[in-house]
Amino acid sequence: MPWFSWWRRKKNAAASSAAVPAARPLYVPGRETVTAAESHYVIPNDLREANRLDLQHFALHEYFGTNVFAPVHNPQRILDVASGTGRWAKELKAQFPAAQVTGLDVSVPLEIQEHGQPSEYTFVQANVLEPLPFPDASFDYVHMRFVFTAVPAQQWPVVVRALMRVTAPGGWIELVEAYLPTEGGPAFAQLEAWGQQLVGSRGIELAQGRNVGQFLREAGATSVTERSGALPIGPYGGRVGQIMGMDIFTGYRLVAPALVQGLGLDRRLVNETIAQADADVYSGNYQAIMPIYIAFGQRPIHGIVCFVADVGARFIAPWPSRTGFTFFGCGQRYVYPPLFFLIVIKYKHINQHQNKNTQEKTGS
Ligand SMILES: C[S@@+](CC[C@H](N)C(=O)[O-])C[C@H]1O[C@@H](n2cnc3c(N)ncnc32)[C@H](O)[C@@H]1O
Numbered sequence: 001m002p003w004f005s006w007w008r009r010k011k012n013a014a015a016s017s018a019a020v021p022a023a024r025p026l027y028v029p030g031r032e033t034v035t036a037a038e039s040h041y042v043i044p045n046d047l048r049e050a051n052r053l054d055l056q057h058f059a060l061h062e063y064f065g066t067n068v069f070a071p072v073h074n075p076q077r078i079l080d081v082a083s084g085t086g087r088w089a090k091e092l093k094a095q096f097p098a099a100q101v102t103g104l105d106v107s108v109p110l111e112i113q114e115h116g117q118p119s120e121y122t123f124v125q126a127n128v129l130e131p132l133p134f135p136d137a138s139f140d141y142v143h144m145r146f147v148f149t150a151v152p153a154q155q156w157p158v159v160v161r162a163l164m165r166v167t168a169p170g171g172w173i174e175l176v177e178a179y180l181p182t183e184g185g186p187a188f189a190q191l192e193a194w195g196q197q198l199v200g201s202r203g204i205e206l207a208q209g210r211n212v213g214q215f216l217r218e219a220g221a222t223s224v225t226e227r228s229g230a231l232p233i234g235p236y237g238g239r240v241g242q243i244m245g246m247d248i249f250t251g252y253r254l255v256a257p258a259l260v261q262g263l264g265l266d267r268r269l270v271n272e273t274i275a276q277a278d279a280d281v282y283s284g285n286y287q288a289i290m291p292i293y294i295a296f297g298q299r300p301i302h303g304i305v306c307f308v309a310d311v312g313a314r315f316i317a318p319w320p321s322r323t324g325f326t327f328f329g330c331g332q333r334y335v336y337p338p339l340f341f342l343i344v345i346k347y348k349h350i351n352q353h354q355n356k357n358t359q360e361k362t363g364s
Contacts, residue, residue, distance in 0.1 A: 024201065026258050033106055039127055040202040041150040042258040043251065045107040050085045052250045056146075057087045059243040060176075060292075063231055067091050070172035070296035075099055075141035079166065080121075081128055082147045085109050089121040092143075102139070104128070128159055137168040145176040149195075152203030160215040167299040173221060174296040177209030181233050181248050184288030187276035191252055194270075198255075198262045213295035221297025233288040234281035244290060249278050 028034040030045030043049050061067060067088060076099055080089045083103030093101045101121035112123050126133050128147065142163050151159055163173050180192045196206050213226040232241035233248055252274045260267045280286050 024262050026261050028258060031107055033127070039106045039129070039150060040152065040199065040204055041106070041147075042198065042262070043149075043254045045110070046254075047110060048250060049254055050110050052247055052254070053084045054087050055243050056247045057085075059231060059240050059247065061091075062243075063229060063240050067095065068174070069176070069225075069227060069294050070141065070174045072141045072172050075139075075171070077139045077141075077168075078102070079104065079134070079139040079142045081142065081144035081163065082106075082150070083109075083121075083123070084146075085111065086118060086121060086123065088143065088145065090118070093120040102134075104132070128162070129155055132162050132166055134166045136165050137171075138166045140168055140171040142167045142171070142173045143176075144174075146178060148177045148179065148206055148209035149199055149204065151208070153205040153208050154203060156208055156211070156215050157218055160219045164219045164221065164299055169299050169301040171299050172296055173216060173299065175212040175216065175294070177212050177293045179209055179291045179293075180206055181288045181290050183286060184233065184277055185280040185286040187273050187280055188286070188288055190273050191277055194259050194263060194265065194273075195255070198259055201262065210291070210293045212293050213297075216295050216297040220300065222300050224295060224297035227294040229292040229294070230289040231292060233290060234284070234286075236284060236287050245278075245281060248288075248290065249274065252277070 026034050026042060028042055028044050030049075031039065031041060031043075033039035034042060075096060078089075078092050078096065078099050078101045080086075080092070080101070080103045083089050083105045086103050086109055089101045089103040093099065102124060103121050104124045104126050106125065106127045108125055109123070112118065117123060124133060128144070129151070144163065147159075160173075160175070167173050180195050181188055182192065199206060210228075213224050216224045231237070231244050233244045234241050235245070237244065256267070256270045256274065259265050259270050281288050
């Protein structure tokens with residue numbers, strides 16, 4: 001192993017181990033990995049969560065009017081990291097029918113548990129906090145959405161570098177993150193504080209979501225572009241607000257047992273606080289929002305190989321050409337399909353000049 005890869009591994013390993021502080025083991029139905037401290041996501045993997053994620057996906061699409069922010073053109077290999085129910089992956093397959101779509105998640109979605117692999121995408125069970133099970137440059141478009149409650153602060157740079165590794169040079173990486181609902185009144189503020197306290201014991205800082213652009217730049221991405229939004233929560237936000245209201249309060253109700261287990265809070269107090277936040281939002285006294293942070297960037301293209309062969313011109317090579325042709329080619333093996341071009345130049349006038357010289361020398 002070359003010395004520099006040993007050094008790099010050591011650095012990554014240090015970041016990983018420092019990122020997982022001792023936290024109280026949590027029992028979260030459908031997520032044995034939380035108990036094992038390999039993943040930190042504290043919402044159960046059950047039908048209510050699946051429906052919540054699909055609703056949330058719908059609200060995001062309604063609000064932004066798109067599933068795709070990066071300027072991708074006909075990507076052939078797409079990866080969705082933390083793919084959840086697979087809704088985004090399926091819609092990307094519909095949008096780019098020729099693409100091979102892969103979804104990766106630490107938990108197997110209920111639909112796949114019941115019916116096996118879907119036809120639209122290939123599901124791979126893996127943990128994004130561990131080395132990704134794909135060779136370098138495997139995808140043209142890598143997307144990761146809403147892991148701000150699952151990735152420890154110190155591991156963000158490691159995770160984004162891993163996404164860069166599996167993205168082909170010239171391909172795009174897109175990160176879509178959020179923060180907990182704010183501006184919803186004191187009960188919401190209390191839930192926000194408890195939420196941060198709970199995941200904080202696992203090294204997670206919820207506010208890291210707003211740094212997605214910086215993570216991409218630090219990982220070496222170029223053309224990094226950032227966008228943000230604020231999804232309304234509650235009736236003031238129309239259809240999106242109504243959906244986000246259902247999303248957020250279902251989410252908090254699903255997290256409540258983890259708040260009780262992880263922080264030792266009184267169950268009734270937690271439930272009453274959630275009910276109060278719900279009442280505040282629906283009373284119209286507060287206009288709560290869920291901040292959204294979007295960033296996308298491109299893996300730079302390196303390693304273009306060019307060559308010149310069987311040179312037919314004296315000013316390029318000192319030997320006379322056999323063919324009278326010059327071949328000039330360039331290639332970039334990571335782009336899919338591999339991009340090679342070949343230019344054949346016939347130096348006709350030079351060969352004519354050579355022939356004339358030869359004729360003069362031989363007197364013919
Ligand atoms: C809020 S959901 C978002 C799902 C999907 N990206 C979406 O936007 O609908 C977070 C997802 O991250 C997954 N997750 C949490 N920790 C993970 C990890 N360490 N590795 C891979 N997936 C993880 C969870 O299982 C869950 O499906």
